[in-house]
Amino acid sequence: MSSFIKTLQERRANVWEQAKALLDTAEKEKRDLTAEEEATYQALNADLDKIDARAKELVEAEQRAKDAEAAFAGLLAKPQEPGARGKGEQDSELRRWARGEQRAFDVAKPEGVAFRDLVKGTATAGGNTVPTTFYGKLMAHLIEVSGIMMAGPTVLSTASGETIEIPVTTAHSSAALTSEAAAISESDPAFAKRTLGAYKYAVLLQASTELLTDTGVDLEGYLAMQAGRALGNAFGVHAITGDGSSKPSGVITTASAGVTGGTGAAGAFTADNLIDLYYSVIAPYRNSTSCGWLMRDATLGAARKLKDSQGQYLWQPSIQVGAPDTLLGKPVNTDPNMAAVALNAKSVAFGDFSQYFVRMAGGVRFERSDDYAFNSDLVTFRGIIRADGLLVDQTGAVKVFTGAAS
Structure with a gap:
């Protein structure tokens, strides 16, 4: 298994290098991709997605094997306590319920x-x-x-569905330079319910x-x-x-405005736009483990082509199977419900998603x-x-x- 995973990893790196070569050649010649090159680039991206899916399947298979091994080890290690209900009994209960032998x-x-x-x-x-x-x-x-x-x-998991009131922060307190013996200005955070x-x-x-x-x-x-x-x-x-x-x-409905694209770009973003969006989120949120990007798959395809001013790709493929790819060092999650790149469209979100309850x-x-x-x-x-x-x-x-x- 380990040799196969290594081969898969090497294949993934090779596919990405081929995709980069196409983009680099077009950039060096100061032109867009030709129709044939664009088709090849899209095929390479599709191949990357297939390799990622295969890697995910391998991770899940390995997880299932470990779960089964741990379960059997637990069963062999000690007898089941009287009155206890094990996973096997739960499974049979579910199957009996599915066949109609019990009501609930x-x-x-x-x-x-x-x-x-x-x-x-x-x-x-x-x-x-x-x-x-x-x-x-x-x-x-x-x-x-x-x-x-x-x-x-x-x-938040609750036993019942009664309404929960949540305070929503709309503004933080701010401090100010204060002279000796001068009155300290009050600055309270602003909340909405x-x-x-x-x-x-x-x-x-x-x-x-x-x-x-x-x-x-x-x-x-x-x-x-x-x-x-x-x-x-x-x-x-x-x-x-x-x-x-x-x-x-929705998180996009209530998210703050970060960056607006330039005119004449049909709603598309540039590398500088994404970098500006990254730094428009303050460090406490940006450094959170739940901080990342959210966009649809087609938008990520466009982001993969972008380079910074140093000629480095913003998107970096993971070198570890099962680990996420990153954009400016932050993980990217895709959702088909995100808007496509278009005029007035909120096509990319970035920030601390743990603040979404x-x-x-x-x-x-x-x-x-x-x-x-x-x-x-x-x-x-x-x-x-x-x-x-x-x-x-x-x-x-x-x-x-x-x-x-x-």
Whole structure:
């Protein structure tokens, strides 16, 4: 496995060097890429994306193997305590519920130290020591399709969905040079009060009776993947662009203005624009571990071509499998709900995404019906989450690049 990963890493580096060579040649000759070169460049970018996806699969496979090894080691090391319910029993309970042999299955958020953080993390940082629950698998799939959830927001998990009042910072206190014995000027921070509710996101899934009775099928993984991706896509739209009216307030909707592009550029950004956006966010936010970039895939493709005044590419490919690529040293997360590069479009966001609060009310509600699609011999499942989102620090924790008006 290690030799294959090394080969994959070398291939990735080679593809990037080929892409750089195309850009460097065009720049040296002071021209744009020809149609043939542009097609080659896009193909190389697609190859990079495929290699990244393959690397991610290898990391996940290695994680599953370690989880299984740890689980078997735990089972062999000590007998199960009387009355305790192990993961195998939970799996069989889920399968019995899916077949209709019991009425309900509780998928509430796990308690205690086994609860996995809902933001990004690495297996080597402790993830290998925690068993993956059905709830954890579903949330992992929800996160993988939502760029804002990958960016590292602060997640508030509550048992119920009552309204939570959150103070939102709109201005910080400021100090001033004061003469001896002179009165000290008062400067209070400015707050506004916002509420975090619990908006309902739901999905219907259908599975054949044959699928549910086939013991070789990973039923837990199937349901978690299908429900997690559907719910993540639905919530992800509002987490980016929601207007707060009967829906979450999106991070882009409430982010501060950072940089506006130049005229005549059709909304596009330059290397200097991104550097200015980077430094428009003050150091305390910029140095946060949750600080990064957010844009759509096509926008990242344009950012990969940019160089600074020293001729160095702003985008730097990772040399470690599983580690994120960086733009000016900060990780890049992509989300299809981010605006495309265009006039007046907020196409790039940068800042401390831990200042965006995501409220998750309760666990995941799963219900089944044998009657909904009775004539097709399909079992229907209903998955529901309740969530809200709000940028709590609106003083410039997250800033955006906006394309020029003309």
